Amino acid sequence: MSEQPPTPAAKPVGAPEPEPIRWFGTSWVNRDNGYWPRRVAVSAGALVTAAAAVFVLRLGVEGVALSDNGGYLNALLTAAVAVCSMMAVRRSWKVFTEGKDQLTGWMAEDRSLGAVWIIGGAGALLTYFVRSLVEAPGEALKRASYERAVAQYEKRQAGRSGRPDAKAPGRGKRKH
Known part of the structure; x- marks a missing residue:
């Protein structure tokens, strides 16, 4: 007779659920279900x-260089691409390490900077x-x-004794 793998315990009602991450779902919690192959694929895809x-940006810069507008315009365009890339790198790093809600000032969601983020897209990638x-x-x-939410949930559950689903005596009754 073969042994059956244990069935996963059902999550209690009200227990916190991990938020999915794009490309990874919730596999990041335990780093299972193909997490590592996805990490490699995402890294390679981003590269x-x-x-x-970078190739598309190079074509654009070379196109301007071929127009014989002078070295000043070429230098200005190269500097603009470099600055946009640095801004996109800084913004992306801040989002990955501190979260999107920490963006302030010029890094905040501002539609007028859309062209900067597009030009700096190579840096963000x-x-x-x-x-x-x-x-x-x-x-x-x-x-x-997620760990904060689990700790808070466990703390709330540890404070309950007896039948946690039952209401305390006298609660919910209205006194007239």
Whole structure:
């Protein structure tokens, strides 16, 4: 007779659920269900996409260089691409390490900076690649939040004794 694997314990009602991460779902909690192959695939995908973005930017810069507008315009365009990339790297790193709600000032969601984030997209993708070498981007934030929620839930559950679903005597009755 073969042994059956143990069935996972049913989660109690009200227990905190981990938030899914794009590309990883909730596999980041226990680092199971294909977490590692996905980490490798996401890292490789970010690197390939960043290379494609750099190639497209290079074509654009070379197109301007071929127009014979002078060295000043070429230098200005190269500097603009570099500045946009640095801004995108800084913003992306801050989102991955501190969370989107920590963005302030010029890094906050501002539609007028959309072109900056597009031009700096290669830098943001390289940031995603570097961060995915350490962990799934955003995993540390989600893990800290989830562990806090679990600790609070366990603390609330430890405070209950007897029948936790039953109401305390005298509660819920109205005195007239």
